[in-house]
Amino acid sequence: MRFGRFLVPSGLLALAALSTPALAQYPNKPVTIIVPFAAGGPTDVVARLVGQHMSRTLGQTFVIENIGGAGGSLGMTRVAQAAPDGYIIGVGNMGTQSAAPALYPNLKYDPAKSFAQVGIVNFTPQAVVSKKGLPPATLKEFILYARERGSALTYGHAGVGSISHVSGLVFNTKFGLKPNLIPYRGTGPVLQDMVAGQIDYTVDQSLNVIPQIKAGTIKVYAIAAPARLKSLPDVPTTKEAGEDFIFSAWNAMVAPQGTPPDIVAKLVDALNKALDDPAIQASYVELGSSAPMGADRGPAGLQKLVESEVARITPVIKAAGVTAE
Ligand code: MLT
Numbered sequence: 001m002r003f004g005r006f007l008v009p010s011g012l013l014a015l016a017a018l019s020t021p022a023l024a025q026y027p028n029k030p031v032t033i034i035v036p037f038a039a040g041g042p043t044d045v046v047a048r049l050v051g052q053h054m055s056r057t058l059g060q061t062f063v064i065e066n067i068g069g070a071g072g073s074l075g076m077t078r079v080a081q082a083a084p085d086g087y088i089i090g091v092g093n094m095g096t097q098s099a100a101p102a103l104y105p106n107l108k109y110d111p112a113k114s115f116a117q118v119g120i121v122n123f124t125p126q127a128v129v130s131k132k133g134l135p136p137a138t139l140k141e142f143i144l145y146a147r148e149r150g151s152a153l154t155y156g157h158a159g160v161g162s163i164s165h166v167s168g169l170v171f172n173t174k175f176g177l178k179p180n181l182i183p184y185r186g187t188g189p190v191l192q193d194m195v196a197g198q199i200d201y202t203v204d205q206s207l208n209v210i211p212q213i214k215a216g217t218i219k220v221y222a223i224a225a226p227a228r229l230k231s232l233p234d235v236p237t238t239k240e241a242g243e244d245f246i247f248s249a250w251n252a253m254v255a256p257q258g259t260p261p262d263i264v265a266k267l268v269d270a271l272n273k274a275l276d277d278p279a280i281q282a283s284y285v286e287l288g289s290s291a292p293m294g295a296d297r298g299p300a301g302l303q304k305l306v307e308s309e310v311a312r313i314t315p316v317i318k319a320a321g322v323t324a325e
Helices: 010-018 023-026 044-059 068-079 094-103 137-154 163-175 185-194 206-215 261-276 278-288 298-320
Strands: 003-006 031-037 063-064 088-093 115-131 154-157 180-185 201-205 218-223 248-258
Touching: 003 248, 031 044, 031 185, 044 063, 044 115, 044 163, 044 185, 044 206, 044 248, 044 261, 063 068, 068 088, 068 248, 088 094, 088 115, 094 163, 094 248, 094 298, 115 137, 115 163, 115 185, 115 206, 115 261, 115 298, 137 218, 154 185, 163 180, 163 201, 163 278, 163 298, 185 201, 185 206, 185 218, 201 206, 206 218, 248 261, 248 298, 261 278, 261 298
Parallel strands: 031 063, 031 088, 154 180, 154 201
Antiparallel strands: 003 063, 088 248, 115 201, 115 218, 115 248
16 A cells, blocks of 8 residues: 655645635545555556645545555455545546446446436556567567467456456457466556566556567567557557557546545546646656547546446456456
8 A cells, every 4th residue: 555645835825715615615635546456557646646646636635545455356346345535536447437347247336326426537548568688579470479388478467357358358369379477566566567577568558568568678569559659659559560469558537436526627627627728638648548538538538438448348357257356
């Protein structure tokens, strides 16, 4: 577990205290954002990025609490079961909010019903990456190499039901790869071990891997998106690399179901202000992410996405015959 604190300049706190009674009511003490994965991974990075901005907008300290385990479902269970007063919220992802129900028969939350949706935080394509020392130079060469070696290669993921687990399931099944699956509490630690040469490959969010790709500490074969990323102009898409594999991830902010509508509205407004900030938009471009726009914004956009993603991913997982319990 790791905690992070965003301190608000005292002038802003004073301003918040003097403003409208509604603002004085909420938030009048620190807000905890539960990140259901280890610190340093993609969910943690975006939660800190928008959380810091929301802290300035709402004039209150936002604290990050990392509760990893069970592919993120442990942390999201804590959010679902928290008091619905706006002081514990969470940032989940496509795994926790769409894949988990198909993988955990005893899951203690329903992504479509147990939360007051705040909004989509970002969309990010997956990238196929390996440790630096692997010999293949292209995606096609990598697939042949991995197929020949089977379980002699290790695949690191963020736990059963996480995005890296599900995207790996689809990728490995499609190309006939049978690696040794190694679960972690997030892809931040997966990447650390890959840089250290202890994990062979993964399919993870560009958000997480771009800094290491740019530093030359890991190898990238392709971005699983229809178009190249501005921040990685030399890296081919999977289609350009000759394969048909597209996989887009997303993160989402939620509060416990029953949180009063005026509190949810403040969180929605603060999240939207963060998404409109040019500095956050520039960070998103640098990390290969994009912000939700138009109808994708806010609670309705997130509710629609959760329902459509549960319907899309459940049959894929059922067909693969995987469960976590
Ligand atoms: C995932 O694979 O679900 C995420 O990359 C986990 C994380 O944010 O660490």
